[in-house]
Amino acid sequence: MKILVCVSKTPDTTSKIAFTDGNTKFDEAGVQWIINPYDEWYSLVRAIELKEANPAATIHLVTVGNADAEPIIRKALALGGDEAIRVNTDNSDAYYIAAQIAEVAKQGGYDLIFTGKETIDYNGSSIGGMVAELVDSPYISLATKFDLNGTTATVVREIDGGEETAEVALPVVVSCQKGMAEQRIPNMRGIMAARTKPLKVVEPIAVDALTSIQSFELPPAKAGVKLVAPDNVAELVRLLHEEAKAI
Amino acid sequence: MSVLIFIDQSEGHVKKSSLEALTYGADVAKQLGTTAEGIVLGTVTEDLAALGKYGVSKIHQVSNAALNNVDAQVYASVISEAATTSGATVIVFSHNQTGKAVAARVAAKLKAGLVAGACALPNTSNGFSVKKTVFSGKAYAHVNILSAVKVISLNPNSYKTVATEGTAVVEALAVTVNEPKVKITAVNKITGEVPLTEADIVVSGGRGLKGPEHWGILLDLAKELGAATACSRPVGDAHWRPHHEHVGQTGVQVAPNLYIAIGISGAIQHLAGVNRSKVIVVINKDPEAPFFKAADYGIVGDAFEVVPQLTAAIQKMKAGA
């Protein structure tokens, strides 16, 4: 069995969000980069667990990004996975990225493609669905559980107001979220092994980007908190009702 | 040229987030000087013609019971075919669980640029640019769509539903409905609860509540307000509350009218999921809790004392006292 895990580099969750170049570029100064948490904690770890249960399985990681992404790819390889592929481009259009991953997927003939539920920077939640469409596979989004029985997967996924259990024959594309697995910390052996695991760099295929970011904007700052004494909750209720019109 | 809006339904009822999408799509159509049409899949018990009051002139219906469960692959093929035959150039979804999966597939199928998580009408003065939330609500991006056909998924709770007069023509649409490759074996809907992303009011608890056995005071408040309940990540991790209630950067992102945070410190990762809420109330015994900086109203006090009093005060207000 061959598993492809999509990993993406995102700013650390505590990063200060600021922009440069007339609000057209994310300010990377002082930013720590991490593996997108959904990719790391859920898709990658679940893939590793599947390989632990079936050592014949292979795990490939794919990142669409420039050379700055290599440290997080090594970190991902330290957690597990056999080799990584980096598609060398900076483009941030979801369709462009999905087309690159779909190309890698077609070349590699994977049974299972995992993505995270979304990236914590662009929050599109769209790569998994697009890849599935481009490789003509079924797509299970927002999965919280994934089990394999031969070539049939049983998946639990979040739907509006609840959850759904589904069965699907491989190949399938799955977007992963909380519940799939528990976060792991790479150990020394993993870190050493990751240094020599293959990291292939491929050039992107020619595809049109269908969107481009024109500019960024920060939300207006809050005016400041109005404090109400703890023995005067009626005043809070009045403010919420009359001033904020929220209740 | 027209705008096609996907109307998401659950058990025959149109979702609130779809009414927002309908209003939004109708406004996009007005902007472009064209008409707005809806598409609904599966069996619906509601009066679809009445959805005309949100500004759509026509609703295409594929009332095939096989479409009652969402299969992203089947849905995408039906919606793409409908979009092509109706000549739609803009396709609007809600960025809810269904929309996230289906909009992406439709966009890829039609080679249409996608803005996922839009929060305002497009700016068409110079191209076609749509504002969306990025960095988990910490910022916005204006994204240009470069393709002829455009797909937009609208963040729930970010566009106000407006109902006026009007009825829509409901037309059965003949399209190919493929056999789904995914077999749904069980559906488990939490009934009687307000879906978190659609809720007007969210009452949320953190580690300050000390344990699941203390959630009663929070649930009482939520019940009084008709609110959905949420929690911080450690609370979800410790299984004090179900996973799906975890809000924040790595959980659900919400944007209700009112977010009440009880015993939550307001870590940056928590704020990322809630800072688009219109009004934030923080109840925390620590005056230095970072959450107060992001709040509109606050009480520095013990949740175990303040929350029951708050519930009682709201009850009293409602009773007109």
Ligand SMILES: Cc1cc2nc3c(=O)[nH]c(=O)nc-3n(C[C@H](O)[C@H](O)[C@H](O)COP(=O)(O)OP(=O)(O)OC[C@H]3O[C@@H](n4cnc5c(N)ncnc54)[C@H](O)[C@@H]3O)c2cc1C
């Ligand atoms: C990569 C990453 C991603 C993360 N993603 C998320 C996320 O999505 N969502 C999220 O929530 N967190 C997230 N976190 C965790 C986050 O950093 C915080 O640890 C977490 O939000 C804290 O939860 P809390 O406020 O419930 O608990 P605490 O920080 O322990 O705060 C408890 C608060 O309760 C108050 N309190 C105690 N007793 C009382 C009382 N009797 N009455 C009133 N107040 C009281 C205390 O003063 C304190 O402020 C993430 C962390 C990382 C590293």
